[in-house]
Amino acid sequence: MTTTETHVIGQPRKRKEDARLITGQARWTDNITLPGMLHFALVRSPMAHAKISSVDVSAALQRPGVLAAFSGADLAADLGSLPCAWPVTPDMVHPDHHPLATDEVRYVGDAVAVVVARDRYAVADAIEAVEVDYEPLPAVVNMEEALKDEVLVHSQAGTNKCFVWPFDGGDYDAVKATADIVFKRRYVQQRLIPTAMEPRAVVVEPLAAAEEFTVYSTTQIPHILRVMLALTVGIPEQKLRVIAPDVGGGFGSKLNVYAEEVIALVLAKRLGRPVKWTESRSEGYQATIHGRDQIQDIEIAATKDGKLLGLSVDLKADMGAYLQLVTPGVPVLGAFMYNAIYKMDAYRFRCTGVFTTKTPTDAYRGAGRPEATYAIERAMSDLAHEIGKDPMQLRRENWITHEEFPFTTIAGLTYDSGDYEAATARSMELFGYDDLRREQAERRDRNDPVQLGIGISTFTEMCGLAPSRVLGSLSYGAGGWEAASIRMLPTGKVEVVTGTAPHGQGHVTSWSQIAADALGVPFEDVEVMHSDTRVAPMGMDTYGSRSLVVGGVAVHLAAQKVIEKAKKVAAHLLEAAESDIEFAAGTFSVKGSPDAKKTIQEISLATFAAHNFPDGVEPSLNSDAVLDPENFSFPHGTHLCAALVDTETGHTKIRSYVAVDDVGNVINPMIVEGQVHGGLAQGIAQALYEEAVYDDDGNLVTGTLVDYLVPAASDLPEFTTDRTVTPATSNPLGVKGVGEAGTIASTPAVVNAVVDALRPFGIDDIRMPCTPERVWRAIQDRSSGGDRSAEGTVAYGGTQTATTAGRDTEAGGGAQ
Amino acid sequence: MIPASFEYRRPSTVDEAVQALVGGDAKVLAGGQSLLPLLRLRLAFPDLLVDVGRVESMRGVRDDGEHLVIGAVTTHHGVVTDPLIAQHCPLLAQATSTVADPAVRHRGTFGGALSHADPAGDLPAVALALDAEFEIAGPTGRRTVAASEFFVDYLQTAVGAGEVLVSVRVPKLGAGWASHYEKFHRVAQAWAIVGVAAIVRRDGDSIAEARIGLTNMGSTPLRASATESALAGAALHDGGVTAATDRASEGTDPPSDLGGAADYRRHLVKVLTRRAVLAAAGS
């Protein structure tokens, strides 16, 4: 890091983005209104699996305000098939994925027809007039059922098995043969719905006789979307401009190429007018990707006192009905994280991707790593219980010690830095571990109806999705580099152009801090531009906690290039040798004669005028950097949760939660804190609240926010957060990612706490989310709580469900 | 989401409201917190909405001697903050404060919640336990219906087509009476999985008299009659209350849904009734 006296880095600067966002001046995609704009809506399948016998749009065309209506067959040639950029194995089954289904529907919400009208009211009425005849086929919603291949999601594929992806480190069978203990567990990752605050929307504006198009989309990936749309729709890439205006959260759900984006482009091309589509929340719950949905069979080979020898993971991952952009890659990415912070001699991983008649899955905050971390952190606590050891002690005896870094793991990754001892010591101190253990013993002794449990998660993760070579070796379709440009304006102000695509993370603020420090200019003098392929032509966008470690560091590197160029100019103006020029805090001075100096603003103006310029030097300080890092970054931390479980009702309340994270050097502690809080909320949500429940017919029973329980601030505990700082050695800023850490760490901490509270009842697992009913049932029959009742929804008087069947409600019939 | 199109009228008196409702497929609109989601999901599509939100005579709380009269369009927030309710019927304020979130409580109305009659709603069971009386206006004039007759079936009340619920009379709880609403739900703004409204009169170390209303234990709110009888004279300690509250599931027919299956609700109602009674009795 350059030393300057400015040091905005490390300060809790208020976010530059927020004044606009909280005063209603944001520009969401749905706010965009263009002259002559049309609105479209999709007719979606109410059935999980059916043959389409006919689609008749003629009545819809008669409705007022309707300009066009098409079936999937009508548009098939234009729409093509949606891309999957991560063919994890050469023989992966990769079925066609038509944006509008043509012959068969494969999940509730699969689109079958589109209607275009003058306004969104007209189109909402008109889609009801489209008549679709379906010939029902059986649904298959459960992966183990699907693997029997009795009901085929894609009959032409002949199997529901999408791929089997193997990975081995060492010889697991040999190690297992020498083990005293072979410990097995099955953990289930329920299906989750990302629920970004802003629903998805897309607007496409055709220009120049529909030869050129501007696509506005609620996307995390404007750059990747542009490439993919060009390839899918066949519009030359240079004729496409993609803009992600203000985007209100994504969590992976906007890291995709969606049917509606392709349909919008094709309609704008056909009709020569701007078109818009915005999803409703319940529509989005069916037609925006879901996350997780995996079954994890874990086997640990260990010595009798708990030294890990080997780990085997047999993973089943639900793809849903089709492959979206990185669907198969999500569980595969997890492969490198099951061994986590622990040393062992052998590791075996097998992942089977499975098709079911449900909404496709894809990346959801953490993507592969939360699942892996959950399994290993649950297993470590369960193993400790099995051999009668304190769960923290077992971890300590197996983790990589701080002297051992850099450390190459059994999964082949090299962890550059870390100090698990330090983060653990700090969190134990903040938590009051020993006192809580004492209270737990007392509650157990007196058979208190409210039991106390303590949960541990000593997590790490790989983030900063980057090294292009590594992504290539995993058959991912794109690279992992990131681009940044710095433009020095004549007045000494600075424009930073980044290839990242922030949608809530505060890049504008953090990148300003990085540029301000590197260039020695005021924080306020820096403007950051992003998310428009015309403004920021190069980029790999935002996901996988990659933006700071790749994109933020690229800003720093571009600034170094600016300084190098400016040094030449300064040397010329100060009539000194370039090697004698020193740069600090925005000022270039001559070694030994401190009065001879020029500020970076003066150099900028001199460069603009270029009247007095060194020979052979271009009159520009502007610089670009494209960074392709050598390694991932590996944040880690120790999270501790104390949960009170009411054994009479099954209700869990988190009493205290301590998160000590090590994310390396910190650019803006307030933003980091915000990321940790939000991450914890989402991880706790998986542990206790959220679950996408399907019934046997493939209906999404948790189809609205009434039934899909997203916790609010009032449902979450006060978080105690702190940090240890072990800088990353793989980048010049020493930073690691923080976007997913809280989510990855917290789920196992919470469930470990619930299970720990219930150990006296002989319980060693509760299915997620640990609902009161599941906990109660587990206590009744020493189970893990079982499936939830998918018979009825809570929403709006339980309409359309068995609970109300036959009852006379005002619900006059379905809209779908 | 966009509702199917409808006509909209906003009368300012009860009579105008009743006239507006004549003929056609009309619905009363109050706070809209239950009706609008149904319209937007296109699960209901009336031709006409008659918005009673500006009928001033239907708003506010009035002292009527032995009773309080609560106007149907008094918002949940209005109920929670009303001084008369705080003094004479704190149960209502306590239960209403558990309804949804502040935004919903500022729009949703007392009368709307009762007319909607969702058995998972908190207020029907409270009104039933309170032996409230409902004043209904219709084309043929006004009538009063007792709580025991008001909740007819799932989302169905004694308010007929063309009628408006004008106000609700609840008895003031006299000296010696105490109450508690015990709501069990997973997150703060969620509906009750089960709820119990308990009103008790204590006599030394035992319960003299009790009235118990149950939320979400059947297609209408229910009274826990077996428990009520068993509580009369039950000792607060030594298992007297528990023996009585263990009968709370008698005569119930709870739903099975995402909140929990019926057997879980039958268990829960016993635990919650015990807690509600003990909390009301102050022990």
Ligand SMILES: Cc1cc2nc3c(=O)[nH]c(=O)nc-3n(C[C@H](O)[C@H](O)[C@H](O)COP(=O)(O)OP(=O)(O)OC[C@H]3O[C@@H](n4cnc5c(N)ncnc54)[C@H](O)[C@@H]3O)c2cc1C
């Ligand atoms: C997110 C959310 C969470 C909620 N959580 C809870 C909860 O935890 N507990 C709870 O009890 N409730 C809850 N509710 C419902 C809330 O209490 C509603 O306010 C209430 O159910 C309806 O009142 P309203 O005034 O909004 O009625 P509206 O929605 O306007 O009307 C509801 C129904 O009653 C009829 N109606 C309304 N007023 C009258 C009248 N005066 N005469 C005749 N008919 C009438 C309407 O025609 C309609 O059929 C929740 C609502 C939301 C949106």
